Amino acid sequence: MIEAAKQRLVFALDVDSCSAAERWAEQLHDKVGLFKVGKQLFTKCGPDIVRRIQQRGGQVFLDLKYHDIPNTVARATVEACRLGVKMVNVHALGGPTMMRETAAAVKECCAAENLERPILLAVTILTSSDQETLRAVGIDRPIEEMVPLLAKLAQQAGLDGVVASPREVPLIRRACGNDFVIVTPGVRPAFASVDDQKRITTPADAIVAGADYLVVGRPIAKADDSRVAATMILEEMARALAEVDCG
């Protein structure tokens, strides 16, 4: 079960240099299935960092959360495919047309250029947002309604899955079924601080709820011993996977 847990664990490379990212990729290569390259690292190092991680045998989740007009997002996502990333995301709030055009462009480009199609995800409502955050931007509907609504739109547009809080996994499963990929940040083991996350659960609860992948950054990066922290998270996930298997 540890190997199955490893395949589902994504480490957030939220660092400010290529050398730091490469050190993490080295240190955690046997503990995580994917390395997430986000806005900070990508802005600092550019696409080269994706290639460097891949050269070390690491799979990459390119987390740039594209949110723009349909043509721009579709073209940017096609470039992500050409980098050979395993996962890439857009914001569901960009709307159905944006998501549909992006899914179609990805499919067409990957077929024409014989590329492996990445898992195309839509971010629903950020895990750092609560109801008050939504109200401040004029959204009055409950988060518990917004998340499955956005997930369903993403599915209808041809995307493979969503990024959401582990708290909303059961709602998404009900709306979109078991084959839809659910990636959950906002994961906090008992030993870690909450930081700026608002809608969190433990790794075990995320697995039991039915999450496919767990994204974890600071609970590993800021731990006194990061390899020990990663091992503890993997063991917790493995126990939960065994529980789900038995149930």
Ligand SMILES: O=C(O)c1cc(=O)[nH]c(=O)n1[C@@H]1O[C@H](COP(=O)(O)O)[C@@H](O)[C@H]1O
């Ligand atoms: O798309 C994401 O990965 C993402 C979506 C979301 O709703 N919340 C969220 O925290 N993330 C990312 O997941 C990572 C979580 O990091 P930690 O809070 O340090 O575990 C960060 O890199 C965020 O950018």
